[in-house]
Amino acid sequence: MEIPFAESYKIKMVESIRKSTREEREHWIKNAKYNLFNLRSDQVYIDLLTDSGTGAMSDKQWGAMMVGDESYAGARSYYNMKNALKEILGFDYFLPTHQGRAAENVLFSVLVKEGQIVPGNSHFDTTKGHIEFRKAHAIDCTIDEAFDPEHIHPFKGNVDLTKLEKVLKEYPKEQIPFIVLTLTNNTAGGQPVSMENIKAVAQMAKNYGIKLLFDSARFAENAYFIKIREKGYADKTIKEIVKEMYQYADYATMSSKKDAIVNMGGFVCFRDEEVFKQASTYNIMFEGFITYGGMSGRDMDALAVGLDEGTEFDYLETRIKQVAYLGQKLEEYGVPFQKPAGGHAIFLDATKVLPHVPKEEYIAQTLGIELYLEAGVRGVEIGTLLADRDPDTHENRYPKLELLRLAIPRRTYTNNHMDVIAAATKNVFDRRDQITRGYKILKEAPILRHFTVELEKL
Numbered sequence: 001m002e003i004p005f006a007e008s009y010k011i012k013m014v015e016s017i018r019k020s021t022r023e024e025r026e027h028w029i030k031n032a033k034y035n036l037f038n039l040r041s042d043q044v045y046i047d048l049l050t051d052s053g054t055g056a057m058s059d060k061q062w063g064a065m066m067v068g069d070e071s072y073a074g075a076r077s078y079y080n081m082k083n084a085l086k087e088i089l090g091f092d093y094f095l096p097t098h099q100g101r102a103a104e105n106v107l108f109s110v111l112v113k114e115g116q117i118v119p120g121n122s123h124f125d126t127t128k129g130h131i132e133f134r135k136a137h138a139i140d141c142t143i144d145e146a147f148d149p150e151h152i153h154p155f156k157g158n159v160d161l162t163k164l165e166k167v168l169k170e171y172p173k174e175q176i177p178f179i180v181l182t183l184t185n186n187t188a189g190g191q192p193v194s195m196e197n198i199k200a201v202a203q204m205a206k207n208y209g210i211k212l213l214f215d216s217a218r219f220a221e222n223a224y225f226i227k228i229r230e231k232g233y234a235d236k237t238i239k240e241i242v243k244e245m246y247q248y249a250d251y252a253t254m255s256s257k258k259d260a261i262v263n264m265g266g267f268v269c270f271r272d273e274e275v276f277k278q279a280s281t282y283n284i285m286f287e288g289f290i291t292y293g294g295m296s297g298r299d300m301d302a303l304a305v306g307l308d309e310g311t312e313f314d315y316l317e318t319r320i321k322q323v324a325y326l327g328q329k330l331e332e333y334g335v336p337f338q339k340p341a342g343g344h345a346i347f348l349d350a351t352k353v354l355p356h357v358p359k360e361e362y363i364a365q366t367l368g369i370e371l372y373l374e375a376g377v378r379g380v381e382i383g384t385l386l387a388d389r390d391p392d393t394h395e396n397r398y399p400k401l402e403l404l405r406l407a408i409p410r411r412t413y414t415n416n417h418m419d420v421i422a423a424a425t426k427n428v429f430d431r432r433d434q435i436t437r438g439y440k441i442l443k444e445a446p447i448l449r450h451f452t453v454e455l456e457k458l
Helices: 022-031 059-066 076-088 100-111 125-133 161-170 195-207 219-229 238-246 273-286 297-309 313-333 363-375 415-430
Strands: 093-097 117-120 137-140 179-182 212-215 251-255 266-270 345-349 380-382 403-407 439-443 454-457
Touching (some): 022 363, 059 297, 076 238, 076 266, 093 273, 100 125, 100 251, 100 266, 100 273, 195 212, 266 273, 313 345, 313 415, 363 403, 363 415
Parallel strands (some): 117 137, 179 212, 212 251
Antiparallel strands (some): 093 266, 251 266
């Protein structure tokens, strides 16, 4: 008989998690002002809020932490990280930061000015937040197929070249500091970008004299999809594909809490030594000295090992097949989600799961709360709350998709947990006709409101 698929690791340590009662969860979520971010972790049974910093590090990563060099300047750990970035991504210049949004803050402080335009493929929340905080504007140029959850397309994260060129023709190059390419495209459902599209975007950027930035949080997952879906890459290693991808990037930011499988850390890479020098001043102001940038030596060593492990096929196959397994279960139950399954998460199509909740009452957030009440499963809203208000009109922005993201931490849960998630989601879907009202906002921040918003049940 055919040998079934199994994980590419064995478990050495476990952490206990507690099942709660429905009554407890009703009390906890009310006290949290119906904001899933406000829940304590011990009030959650299966935590899918994010895959950022929530994965399980390997024995080699823990071993690397034991020999971390905590020198303030010029630590050995810094050079281990520098060598890993050069070997895997091919950049000569980099600055360590404590996480991805810090990398954006450092780089954007140099490059993004008021009134500028930053086109890209579905900028994620912190990226858009840093752009709009500087009174610039993000323009989404993602392909239309990404906004049809039922449409099967191997690279839904792709940039629509016609949309992008329209932006590049409309605005002078001095008004466009860079194009941002998010790998994989998180907001569109963890969907990958093809190598063909990467090359085409890079060529267009070059033709118009504009720089190209890779948001690299899940670059290794993107390389995996290129290997298994794109013609001509089946026989290449993940590391070979990554090297090819990054030859087209002028800058790269990364939240290393994703594909480098660490609990904290990030970086920004540069081709241009002059921009690196300018950014170094902001790194010292915001993060720390340029050879630690808000990270401990042990974290830099763990990150260097994680970059190597995270770009190995066996690890990526295990990781992405678990996400696909959850997608298969939901497909069997008839629950609508963004298809095909993404690299790091399943994105439930909240509008179809809860068809009776008005869009003004935050459909995806309502679904997230219902799933938590059902089984203690915590996801995160990728919808109207995250889209924030228009910076000019201050009206709600209603995105094309209302999604609830179920982000799967790396090497953390088993497929039995995926079964629980799928069953709980089915139960909510089965009683969808009973859920007709959502929530209203009581208090919100002027930017990135979804993290701290307070809601009231209607």
